[in-house]
Amino acid sequence: MSIAALRDVEVDYPRGRALGPFTLEIGAGEIVSLVGPSGCGKSTAMRLLAGLEAPTRGEAARTPGRGETAVVFQAPTLAPWLSARANVALPLELAGVARAEAAARAGAALARVGLAEAAAARPAQLSGGMAMRVALARALVTGPKLLLLDEPFAALDEITRRALADDVLALGAETRPAIVFVTHNVEEAVYMASRVVVITKGPGRVAGEVAVEGPLPRPTGFRTGAAFRAQVETVSALLAQGMAA
């Protein structure tokens, strides 16, 4: 069953076409990576899937209702005047959940990303990785059916991004939202998803798809396995074709 679908969508901005024609179907509970060069329209595709933007042409179909879609952006995008807990509680409060209950659920969500201690801290007091975990907790607190991650680890160091990648997969396995993971990092794309959609240089079209074998969340040592390496090579080749096209 599809939870969100883009069918032959095209997005035109005043400065030219950003995306399309582009077709993508996301199944319920499926984890899909979108990988493509900078400026290929990945983020535009993301906004279409989130319903934050409408395509110029084509159809964007979504089944999740209000509050059932969550987005994590490249920057943590936390409100600096709110504590970590209040930031996480915000989506609940906007949806009309009572303050006390929202705070309790936010605390639990923070605990799930390993930040129970930092609940009272302000974003300025958190490291980049911690701030990103808060953003992740805020995305998960509403129990979304569709979780959109727009290059969420781009600003983090390698150790932190690997740890966060595993955390996202582990948390995803608990509540099983469909996850769309946008990145320009091929290894990360393969590691995070059961399906990698490669996008051509802008305006983005689908250059090809690669099904990724192996269990999710990934077992230790998965990155060094021959199967992983081979799939990274396949995706890289597709990406190179998409860049040349």
Place this chain on the structure above:
Amino acid sequence: MSRLLYAIAPFALLGALIGAWEVACRALHVAPYLLPPPSSVAMALAQNFPALVVAAWSTLSVALLALVIASVIAQVLAVAVALSPLTERAIRPLASVIQVTPVVAIAPLLLIWAGLDHPHRALVALAVLVAFFPIFSGAVSGLKAADPDLERLFDLYGATRWQRAMRLKLPSAVPFLLEGHKVGAGLAIIGAVVAEFGAGSGKVRGLAWQILEAGNRLQTAKMIAALVVLGAMGVALHALLEAGEKAGLRWWRGR
């Protein structure tokens, strides 16, 4: 050593200038009504200190009251702008007209409206006029400075207009509002002094009146003494507001 020099450099210059002034006045036998030496100014300051302090408080209280009123008006309008950008479109030209019209030119009119018996009200109103603009302007810039991705999150979660105004736009505007109040307070003092000059009556005995009055009597040393008090008051208020802004930002950011 170099840090010490760095700290005393401005005082050294000030001291040198005052010293040169004193020496020049004595050596060139400058008429005291034209330019009294700093020692005479210091004497005038000491002799008139109680009166000058009372006058300074009179001017300062006008400026502070004006700042509070301007702050309330600007923030109420900022809430309206946060709720509907149309409000800004409507207010902005009018606010600009008020800003570019010199307050001295408006003073006589406001003095008539306030009535000859209440020049104090006219002074406050004039200071409000000049203090209002930077606060309102800061608020409007701040409302537009909300993180676009946070705006998207509010879209995503279907926030109402009220929620967006109160929970995103106004909190985002806080640093700009703090800055606006700092600038506004400085302007409120200028507004109060200019308005006192405009009023020119003996009903409100602020620092400007002291300067005018001493000028009429050719008490040049007292004029300069009043100016010194005015300058000191400005510096003190600025330092206070600077500290207030820093503390406010620390509270807003949590560090």
